[in-house]
Amino acid sequence: MKLIYQSGKSGRTGAVLPSLDVPQSSAVPSVLRRSSTAGLPEVSELETVRHFTNLSRRNMSVDTHFYPLGSCTMKYNPKFHEKVVRMPGFAELHPLLPQLRHGGTLTQGALTVLYETERMLSDVLGFAQTTMQPMAGAHGELTGVMLIAACHKARKDFARKVMLIPDAAHGTNPASATVAGYTTKVVPSDPDGNVDLAALKELLSPEVAGIMLTCPNTLGLFDPNVKEICSLVHGAGGLCYCDGANFNAIVGRLRPGDVGFDVMHVNIHKTFSTPHGGGGPGSGPVGVCEKLVPFLPVSRVVRRNDGTCALEYNYPESIGYIAPFYGNFGIILRAYAYLLTLGRKGLVRVSENAVLNANYIAAALDGIYDRKYKRTCMHECVFSATKQVERGVHALDIAKALIDRGIHPPTIYFPLIVPEALMIEPTETESREEIDLFIAAMKEIAELAEKDPERIRECPLTTPVKRLDETAAARKPDLSYPS
Numbered sequence: 238m239k240l241i242y243q244s245g246k247s248g249r250t251g252a253v254l255p256s257l258d259v260p261q262s263s264a265v266p267s268v269l270r271r272s273s274t275a276g277l278p279e280v281s282e283l284e285t286v287r288h289f290t291n292l293s294r295r296n297m298s299v300d301t302h303f304y305p306l307g308s309c310t311m312k313y314n315p316k317f318h319e320k321v322v323r324m325p326g327f328a329e330l331h332p333l334l335p336q337l338r339h340g341g342t343l344t345q346g347a348l349t350v351l352y353e354t355e356r357m358l359s360d361v362l363g364f365a366q367t368t369m370q371p372m373a374g375a376h377g378e379l380t381g382v383m384l385i386a387a388c389h390k391a392r393k394d395f396a397r398k399v400m401l402i403p404d405a406a407h408g409t410n411p412a413s414a415t416v417a418g419y420t421t422k423v424v425p426s427d428p429d430g431n432v433d434l435a436a437l438k439e440l441l442s443p444e445v446a447g448i449m450l451t452c453p454n455t456l457g458l459f460d461p462n463v464k465e466i467c468s469l470v471h472g473a474g475g476l477c478y479c480d481g482a483n484f485n486a487i488v489g490r491l492r493p494g495d496v497g498f499d500v501m502h503v504n505i506h507k508t509f510s511t512p513h514g515g516g517g518p519g520s521g522p523v524g525v526c527e528k529l530v531p532f533l534p535v536s537r538v539v540r541r542n543d544g545t546c547a548l549e550y551n552y553p554e555s556i557g558y559i560a561p562f563y564g565n566f567g568i569i570l571r572a573y574a575y576l577l578t579l580g581r582k583g584l585v586r587v588s589e590n591a592v593l594n595a596n597y598i599a600a601a602l603d604g605i606y607d608r609k610y611k612r613t614c615m616h617e618c619v620f621s622a623t624k625q626v627e628r629g630v631h632a633l634d635i636a637k638a639l640i641d642r643g644i645h646p647p648t649i650y651f652p653l654i655v656p657e658a659l660m661i662e663p664t665e666t667e668s669r670e671e672i673d674l675f676i677a678a679m680k681e682i683a684e685l686a687e688k689d690p691e692r693i694r695e696c697p698l699t700t701p702v703k704r705l706d707e708t709a710a711a712r713k714p715d716l717s718y719p720s
């Protein structure tokens with residue numbers, strides 16, 4: 238496929254612009270004036286449309302393919318949400334528009350959305366308040382750990398320098414704790430995939446600031462000791478952080494604030510329907526219990542006695558700014574639409590069906606692929622390709638073979654404690670027929686791996702590019718294009 242710079246012809250254009258009606262000499266200072274052309278592609282509108290349409294068809298997305306990428310909750314985002322975010326009253330708002338007086342009515346709609354989403358999230362998470370500012374799950378983690386640090390500091394407890402993190406955790410957990418100034422200690426999992434309670438007790442000390450626990454965990458399992466873990470950490474003076482990336486498994490059925498967590502982020506771009514493939518956009522609101530409220534970042538959205546909503550900044554104990562203006566408003570608005578559309582009963586059905594679908598796959602593929610933890614799973618089931626490795630076929634090869642069968646691969650590089658992991662998250666938005674097709678594809682791949690492993694190792698055969706050196710692609714990207 239050609240680059241857009243290689244298409245078109247000199248002088249061709251897809252837009253008709255009005256002629257400049259300001260003298261260039263007065264409008265643009267000479268230092269800012271360009272001495273050569275901008276070097277933009279010269280293409281017609283049709284060439285542009287074809288280029289980008291064809292480019293998009295080389296990718297996989299939830300709109301085009303089954304996308305069971307574990308830990309990412311790539312659920313379908315209803316098109317109605319797109320309609321809502323494109324309403325001109327929202328889409329054309331400028332973040333600097335005044336909030337209250339002098340035309341404040343222009344922003345009251347957006348502020349009300351922000352306020353009401355904050356209230357609904359606090360309710361479903363079981364917390365006193367929620368900051369809507371963080372721009373992703375990892376950003377929420379950093380915010381949450383900074384809140385824990387602010388709380389210890391306010392109590393003049395300066396000795397707490399350690400954050401405990403289970404070995405099943407996502408890499409962003411230790412990264413966030415480190416960026417917030419903590420050293421991290423790993424809590425091992427027990428043979429059932431739960432936190433090893435004896436090991437946790439050993440690690441607890443007056444140096445421990447808290448624990449970051451993913452609930453349910455990244456093995457797709459619900460730790461039945463979660464309440465005990467929280468009370469053990471509290472007993473040692475620490476605070477409990479819940480990584481809510483897997484909230485889809487429990488939404489509407491369990492409120493993390495009720496089982497002892499003090500602070501939690503929720504990836505609303507996962508649970509509340511804006512799948513975040515390709516790295517964004519995201520939003521990771523952080524809910525907190527009463528004692529952490531004073532430290533929440535600014536701005537905070539409040540509703541005043543006269544019914545108007547506003548962003549407030551005057552909180553002396555706040556950790557300060559972590560993001561400007563309204564947070565990632567488009568994602569928050571989609572979550573608002575999602576929450577209102579589903580209501581309480583709808584949210585319960587989300588988690589029930591997400592868990593049912595994952596267990597359906599777990600049962601259908603059990604024995605064909607190894608499962609390290611043979612328990613009822615939550616919203617995702619984690620297999621291991623250890624059996625296939627005996628025939629020289631790795632999880633990576635299975636992932637590539639799935640692409641050839643029109644299916645986005647599951648997560649394979651994580652969780653780290655499962656060798657050759659295949660972390661499958663079907664979500665509640667897929668039909669049984671689609672899931673059956675996936676199961677059939679996985680069975681066929683396992684059969685072929687047994688009989689003719691080379692056929693799996695040579696996949697993918699249907700993609701525009703075959704196997705890439707993924708490390709080099711990330712570390713030494715070739716961003717040049719032939720002129």
Ligand SMILES: Cc1ncc(COP(=O)(O)O)c(C=O)c1O
Binds near residue numbers: 406409519521
């Ligand atoms: C368990 C877990 N925690 C945290 C994150 C980070 O979330 P985000 O990608 O929104 O920064 C992820 C991302 O997939 C995750 O799976």
